[in-house]
Amino acid sequence: MQLTKVVARRIRMDLKHPFQTSFSTQTDREVLVLEAHGDDGTIGYGESVAGRDPFYSEETVSTTAVMLKELLVPMLFETTLDHPDEVSQLFKSVRRNNMAISAIEGAMWDLFAKQRGESLSHAYGGTKTQVEVGVSIGLQPTDNVLVEKVAAAVDAGFKRIKMKVKPGRDVEMIRAVRREFADVMLMVDANSAYTLNDTGLLRQFDEFNLMMIEQPLAHDDIVDHAVLQKAIETPICLDESIHSTEDARKAIGLGACQIINIKTGRVGGLTAAKALHDLCADSGIPVWCGGMLETGIGRAHNIAMSTLPNFVLPGDTAPSANYWAEDIIVPEVTMNRGVIDVPDRPGMGFDINHDVLDQFTLSTEAWIPSGAAADHKKESTYVS
Numbered sequence: 001m002q003l004t005k006v007v008a009r010r011i012r013m014d015l016k017h018p019f020q021t022s023f024s025t026q027t028d029r030e031v032l033v034l035e036a037h038g039d040d041g042t043i044g045y046g047e048s049v050a051g052r053d054p055f056y057s058e059e060t061v062s063t064t065a066v067m068l069k070e071l072l073v074p075m076l077f078e079t080t081l082d083h084p085d086e087v088s089q090l091f092k093s094v095r096r097n098n099m100a101i102s103a104i105e106g107a108m109w110d111l112f113a114k115q116r117g118e119s120l121s122h123a124y125g126g127t128k129t130q131v132e133v134g135v136s137i138g139l140q141p142t143d144n145v146l147v148e149k150v151a152a153a154v155d156a157g158f159k160r161i162k163m164k165v166k167p168g169r170d171v172e173m174i175r176a177v178r179r180e181f182a183d184v185m186l187m188v189d190a191n192s193a194y195t196l197n198d199t200g201l202l203r204q205f206d207e208f209n210l211m212m213i214e215q216p217l218a219h220d221d222i223v224d225h226a227v228l229q230k231a232i233e234t235p236i237c238l239d240e241s242i243h244s245t246e247d248a249r250k251a252i253g254l255g256a257c258q259i260i261n262i263k264t265g266r267v268g269g270l271t272a273a274k275a276l277h278d279l280c281a282d283s284g285i286p287v288w289c290g291g292m293l294e295t296g297i298g299r300a301h302n303i304a305m306s307t308l309p310n311f312v313l314p315g316d317t318a319p320s321a322n323y324w325a326e327d328i329i330v331p332e333v334t335m336n337r338g339v340i341d342v343p344d345r346p347g348m349g350f351d352i353n354h355d356v357l358d359q360f361t362l363s364t365e366a367w368i369p370s371g372a373a374a375d376h377k378k379e380s381t382y383v384s
């Protein structure tokens with residue numbers, strides 16, 4: 001896989017509805033969209049899921065752009081890879097910066113699958129032809145508004161409903177929803193809003209038969225989660241705390257979680273995600289695909305990842321229309337009664353809607369290789 005150019009576009013897209021979590025309210029998304037140009041003219045696409053601000057993790061759109069420009073893309077230009085699995089090998093000496101690595105790795109996976117004429121799912125080793133879909137509903141102004149949102153999601157056929165919670169918006173709010181929807185697969189996500197001092201409160205969640213509580217405690221913790229899991233019946237699912245297979249091994253060993261949410265960006269790409277998936281499968285830990293309010297590009301990669309066999313729980317891979325008035329891919333991601341058909345066209349399986357992408361673009365940078373160099377940092381040439 002020889003690259004002739006990498007293009008990074010910073011885009012901004014308005015969300016249809018504000019998305020409120022315990023850590024922020026988002027009304028739009030800024031995203032870095034990457035193009036990896038192969039020497040046969042094929043273009044692979046990837047997306048950096050980092051936010052504008054470092055409120056979910058330490059990475060941002062700007063840090064991913066700098067890492068790509070100054071380090072990752074120049075390193076790729078200096079190497080000829082046969083397979084996208086080699087991307088994470090190439091970057092193994094880079095500490096963290098997983099979302100930056102994942103963005104270019106995703107573009108390399110799409111390029112590879114397109115060049116082979118294979119669907120991304122198939123090239124990746126996925127086996128499913130359909131994936132089950134859940135929805136993540138942000139904090140709402142009142143319990144009544146939330147109940148209406150849940151009703152609409154249940155009507156649309158989502159296989160599982162996730163609600164954001166935070167202190168003061170938890171037990172009574174969940175009770176209000178459970179009262180109306182006794183049998184719906186329900187879970188909550190706290191995005192690190194609680195501490196072990198809240199153990200008594202979190203134990204009250206046990207009466208609601210939740211599938212899981214996602215990341216109740218600190219973003220960088222696994223030790224306290226193990227203590228909490230012993231004190232509550234609701235299964236804990238880790239999100240923010242798991243950046244690698246090693247993190248997962250320790251969390252599982254300590255009993256810090258019973259389920260893991262895998263996000264390609266958080267773990268450093270599709271290849272790393274598969275290793276994590278395999279470890280969880282071997283350890284009897286079910287996984288599901290987390291979401292980061294992706295554009296259609298990241299969503300397409302998430303769908304491909306979800307075709308691995310241990311993705312046994314519905315993922316946060318809702319259809320494009322859940323987020324965007326108009327997505328940057330055609331066709332948009334659609335769902336039928338909570339199920340998405342996995343595309344079987346070459347690569348990620350969706351085309352870019354160039355007019356829409358142009359309309360959302362704030363700035364564009366393109367980098368080309370400039371021959372062998374002692375200091376690759378100086379050798380990536382800025383051309384636009």
Ligand code: OSB
Pocket residue numbers: 056135136189191239290291292293294316317318
């Ligand atoms: O914790 O899963 C999360 C969105 C941004 C940052 C973190 C999270 C989320 C979501 C949205 O829950 C899931 C989606 O993309 O629908």
Ligand code: MG
Pocket residue numbers: 189191214215239240290
């Ligand atoms: Mg989460």
